[in-house]
Amino acid sequence: VSSIDGLPTPALLLDLDILERNLERMAARAAALGVRLRPHLKTHKCVEVAALQRDRGAAGVTVSTLYEAAVFADHGFDDITWAFPVILSRVEEAIELAARIRLGLVIDSATAVDALASCHPGGEPLRVWLKVDCGYHRAGVAPDSDELLALPRAIASADNLHFAGILSHSGHGYDAIGRPQMQAIAEQERAVMVDAAQRIRDAGVPVPEVSVGSTPAMSVVDSLIGVTEARPGNYAFYDYTQCLLGSCEPEDCAVSVLASVVSRMPGHSVVDAGALALSKDPGPERSAAGMGPVHAEDGLTLDPDLHLTSLSQEHGIVSRPLPVGTRLRIQPNHSCLTVACFDEYQVVRRGEVVDRWKIWRGR
Amino acid sequence: VSSIDGLPTPALLLDLDILERNLERMAARAAALGVRLRPHLKTHKCVEVAALQRDRGAAGVTVSTLYEAAVFADHGFDDITWAFPVILSRVEEAIELAARIRLGLVIDSATAVDALASCHPGGEPLRVWLKVDCGYHRAGVAPDSDELLALPRAIASADNLHFAGILSHSGHGYDAIGRPQMQAIAEQERAVMVDAAQRIRDAGVPVPEVSVGSTPAMSVVDSLIGVTEARPGNYAFYDYTQCLLGSCEPEDCAVSVLASVVSRMPGHSVVDAGALALSKDPGPERSAAGMGPVHAEDGLTLDPDLHLTSLSQEHGIVSRPLPVGTRLRIQPNHSCLTVACFDEYQVVRRGEVVDRWKIWRGR
Numbered sequence: 001v002s003s004i005d006g007l008p009t010p011a012l013l014l015d016l017d018i019l020e021r022n023l024e025r026m027a028a029r030a031a032a033l034g035v036r037l038r039p040h041l042k043t044h045k046c047v048e049v050a051a052l053q054r055d056r057g058a059a060g061v062t063v064s065t066l067y068e069a070a071v072f073a074d075h076g077f078d079d080i081t082w083a084f085p086v087i088l089s090r091v092e093e094a095i096e097l098a099a100r101i102r103l104g105l106v107i108d109s110a111t112a113v114d115a116l117a118s119c120h121p122g123g124e125p126l127r128v129w130l131k132v133d134c135g136y137h138r139a140g141v142a143p144d145s146d147e148l149l150a151l152p153r154a155i156a157s158a159d160n161l162h163f164a165g166i167l168s169h170s171g172h173g174y175d176a177i178g179r180p181q182m183q184a185i186a187e188q189e190r191a192v193m194v195d196a197a198q199r200i201r202d203a204g205v206p207v208p209e210v211s212v213g214s215t216p217a218m219s220v221v222d223s224l225i226g227v228t229e230a231r232p233g234n235y236a237f238y239d240y241t242q243c244l245l246g247s248c249e250p251e252d253c254a255v256s257v258l259a260s261v262v263s264r265m266p267g268h269s270v271v272d273a274g275a276l277a278l279s280k281d282p283g284p285e286r287s288a289a290g291m292g293p294v295h296a297e298d299g300l301t302l303d304p305d306l307h308l309t310s311l312s313q314e315h316g317i318v319s320r321p322l323p324v325g326t327r328l329r330i331q332p333n334h335s336c337l338t339v340a341c342f343d344e345y346q347v348v349r350r351g352e353v354v355d356r357w358k359i360w361r362g363r
Numbered sequence: 364v365s366s367i368d369g370l371p372t373p374a375l376l377l378d379l380d381i382l383e384r385n386l387e388r389m390a391a392r393a394a395a396l397g398v399r400l401r402p403h404l405k406t407h408k409c410v411e412v413a414a415l416q417r418d419r420g421a422a423g424v425t426v427s428t429l430y431e432a433a434v435f436a437d438h439g440f441d442d443i444t445w446a447f448p449v450i451l452s453r454v455e456e457a458i459e460l461a462a463r464i465r466l467g468l469v470i471d472s473a474t475a476v477d478a479l480a481s482c483h484p485g486g487e488p489l490r491v492w493l494k495v496d497c498g499y500h501r502a503g504v505a506p507d508s509d510e511l512l513a514l515p516r517a518i519a520s521a522d523n524l525h526f527a528g529i530l531s532h533s534g535h536g537y538d539a540i541g542r543p544q545m546q547a548i549a550e551q552e553r554a555v556m557v558d559a560a561q562r563i564r565d566a567g568v569p570v571p572e573v574s575v576g577s578t579p580a581m582s583v584v585d586s587l588i589g590v591t592e593a594r595p596g597n598y599a600f601y602d603y604t605q606c607l608l609g610s611c612e613p614e615d616c617a618v619s620v621l622a623s624v625v626s627r628m629p630g631h632s633v634v635d636a637g638a639l640a641l642s643k644d645p646g647p648e649r650s651a652a653g654m655g656p657v658h659a660e661d662g663l664t665l666d667p668d669l670h671l672t673s674l675s676q677e678h679g680i681v682s683r684p685l686p687v688g689t690r691l692r693i694q695p696n697h698s699c700l701t702v703a704c705f706d707e708y709q710v711v712r713r714g715e716v717v718d719r720w721k722i723w724r725g726r
Contacts, residue, residue, distance in 0.1 A: 008453050010726065042677070064677045084635070085625035085626045086625070087372060087623050087625055088625075089370070089690075109627060109687040111688055112625075112687055115688075138628075138680070139625075139633045262448035263471050263472065263494075270448065272447070275700055276700070276703055279642070280700070281643050313405060313427060314447055315501060315502070324472045336676055340639055
């Protein structure tokens with residue numbers, strides 16, 4: 001145990017009190033909404049954080065890469081959904097992993113179904129989810145398309161495949177302005193998915209699960225009737241983007257980057273946290289905090305006069321001249337990308353560093 | 364040895380023929396200009412690439428973090444400049460490293476000189492460089508300031524410090540449009556630095572080295588009279604930003620991201636290379652290739668109809684619908700940030716994977 005004041009910079013701080021509060025709040029919310037929580041681990045990539053989520057009732061986990069799936073499988077997580085359209089060049093790897101744990105794969109094309117149907121997993125059939133486009137239009141089959149019925153049928157009729165259900169991501173929620181817009185998107189996602197499930201069932205294919213997911217939607221949604229599970233991820237840490245969306249307040253943000261002023265110029269200062277500590281995520285267009293706001297001295301609220309105006313590889317430009325050696329805590333625009341810049345968290349409770357947790361970043 | 368066609372995606376490809384040509388060209392250019400080449404390793408973070416640079420006459424190397432300095436010291440590089448204003452919380456680490464190798468530290472403030480002057484390195488004095496602002500205005504003392512003279516005097520008068528020289532980075536070259544503008548910036552950097560060195564010498568402090576550095580400037584500069592060394596980094600790989608600046612052509616770009624189409628939508632396709640494979644660097648404002656252009660099938664020229672329109676964490680949106688399973692090579696907007704997303708290079712020569720080289724990314 002040592003003070004934050006003694007940490008070399010740059011460092012990624014994880015506030016344990018805030019993290020635990022965030023996890024408990026979302027677990028309670030999922031329970032109240034009557035859905036299982038399958039948190040997305042791409043935000044934290046950390047075994048210790050996932051264990052805290054499991055302790056609070058998470059029913060399985062979600063990952064975005066096969067590397068993450070393998071890491072968490074190696075650490076005792078045995079029910080994992082790889083929530084990314086399956087990469088054909090990695091099907092063999094996926095099948096090896098599916099022999100060890102309950103692995104869910106995602107498809108939205110006949111090409112991918114064909115590739116999986118021609119595999120020989122041995123043992124249990126491969127669990128395959130259909131990605132449905134709930135309005136974000138990034139990926140997934142359209143809910144009114146023929147594929148919505150054809151792909152589940154193809155999965156259900158393949159001996160080596162099991163149709164696990166349908167899955168969506170309301171990423172368009174990140175463009176919402178204000179709570180009513182976000183609520184409308186969340187309800188749209190629910191309604192689209194419940195209707196899609198009904199269409200598939202009416203066509204004679206059972207749909208065991210209806211899975212939705214995004215932190216903004218889960219923060220505001222009133223009802224998830226007809227949905228069986230939710231997969232938010234960012235809620236563990238939140239970030240400045242989520243603050244602007246209204247998903248959280250600045251004091252709910254669990255990670256920050258501790259940086260030092262290394263150069264004082266006439267109109268700005270330079271800190272040792274650049275694009276390789278914060279990522280180049282610009283946050284929402286309407287953000288006035290540039291590449292990231294800076295915490296006030298309390299470490300919780302934000303300093304209205306300080307933010308990062310730009311980033312190069314290792315340099316962060318701060319909006320005001322400050323003495324060399326000044327230490328700042330920067331709130332990330334996007335915590336998921338910031339976390340992926342670091343190898344470990346400095347785990348902090350009430351200003352003391354109580355542990356270091358590994359961040360599993362790989363491919 | 365195996366074909367690129369068999370690689371799981373996403374993968375970072377490094378073309379060895381292009382790399383070697385880039386290294387030879389810059390080595391010849393530095394020799395013709397009469398300066399020593401001290402390449403910046405932050406671009407590649409790779410021991411094997413640094414060894415190729417040393418084989419071609421590099422006189423020492425440059426790094427951006429103390430972690431990089433330690434890694435390269437552990438691999439036999441014994442003359443390293445840490446070209447970032449010294450971080451006060453890491454001075455002890457720096458001093459330990461300076462006991463093992465010839466380490467250069469950079470300062471641009473009296474605070475940092477005082478911190479170094481109060482250390483006890485044992486052995487040799489610490490080598491300290493003064494950062495001078497050559498027109499970029501990111502960091503460094505102004506060339507007409509009192510500090511330009513006061514800081515070298517303070518360094519020279521401290522028993523435990525050695526004044527190594529002055530150093531600049533013409534990062535404003537990245538805003539240049541066209542070769543004449545870039546040439547003007549390169550000549551500005553040279554003139555500012557040579558004049559600054561003369562002012563310091565006139566004040567009675569010897570200036571052993573005058574070090575400049577940026578790939579765009581080194582690509583066009585006509586004369587470096589009065590300069591002793593140059594520290595370009597990006598030239599080893601180049602990238603789409605450098606193409607737009609006129610530093611190189613697309614066929615000079617040595618790294619690319621091999622990705623697969625995983626989803627085909629009505630107006631676009633999705634590949635498995637998102638912000639965590641390419642970084643969110645948007646490239647120059649005038650780029651028409653969004654988050655990165657895509658190579659034509661020859662792997663060298665660019666496909667005029669294809670580019671990444673946006674990136675989320677693991678998803679890349681490609682400008683046209685393509686069949687699931689299609690494999691693409693994406694040219695990074697910013698190779699340094701893209702490289703830092705990966706753990707290793709797939710080293711390629713004429714379409715064959717001939718080796719894997721580790722990328723040392725850390726803090």
